[in-house]
Amino acid sequence: MEQQAVLSYDGTLEGFLTCVFTAYEEKLKVVAINASENTTQQLFTASYEVITHSGKAKRVWLSLKKKTSAAGLRDLKWAFLSEISQMEMQLYRMIRYILAENVPVDRDFSHPAVLKVAQAAKKVGREKHRMEAFVRFRRTRDEVYFAAIEPDFNVLPLIKSHFKNRYADQKWIIYDLKRNFGIAWDLAAVNYISLDLDPEVGISGAPEAYFHSSEIAFQQLWNQYFTSTNIKSRANSKLHLQQLPKRYWKYLTEKNL
Secondary structure, three states, rough: OOOOOOOOOOOOHHHHHHHHEEEEEEEEEEEEEEEHHEEEEEEEEHHHHOEEEEOHHHHHHHHHHHHHHHHHHHHHHHHHHHOOOOOOHHHHHHHHHHHOOOOOOOOOOOOHHHHHHHHHHHHHHHHHHHHHHHEEEEEEEEOEEEEEEEOOOOOHHHHHHHHHOOOOOOOOEEOOOOOOOOEEOOOOOEEOOOOOOOOHHOOOOOOOOEOOOOOHHHHHHHHHHHHHHOOHHOOOOHHHHHOOOOOHHOOOOHHEE
């Protein structure tokens, strides 16, 4: 009987693509692919710890590019960032389907894995656009504009280009408190960083120990402008909640003063 295999990797996209390469190379019957911290031993399966190999990952990606549309490749990358449980297996099944067929199938939503991946990518895309709209920077004492976020999905890699292009003339940091890493623009490049943040920094407000003395004044000024331009008689709370779900209010100055 063919032995089943559980693969573990380092949680990166490159690591996952190395898993795909290994599965083909070793002719494995893969039943699970897990990030290392989630790995548990299972009965009647062989466990493989896959070491990320950039060359193997690149070969898989190049093979996919030959048989997949731009939208299909985007869905694969964005669904991976969803961090949804067992999404790796859906991605693996979709990749096997794409590579096995002689015609493009990455938009064949009758295939369960293609549909699952597209649905996950759509959720990530929606989160990406909302983070681009709702991130609010605060001016620190070091003249760096800082924003803390807690997105449902790992969208930092997807929003860095947006903020780099929009705020190219000032240093900024966007930090994901949930995943404890951030992106920092130093006027030359966007780098990934990890910080030991004081919880007092928070998502909103401006504690004097960390933020510029003018920051709270700017927040109050913005709140006054928002209040003065808001026409209460024309308020539509139902539409407001549809366009701006409550879980995003914590990022908005006008909702926190």
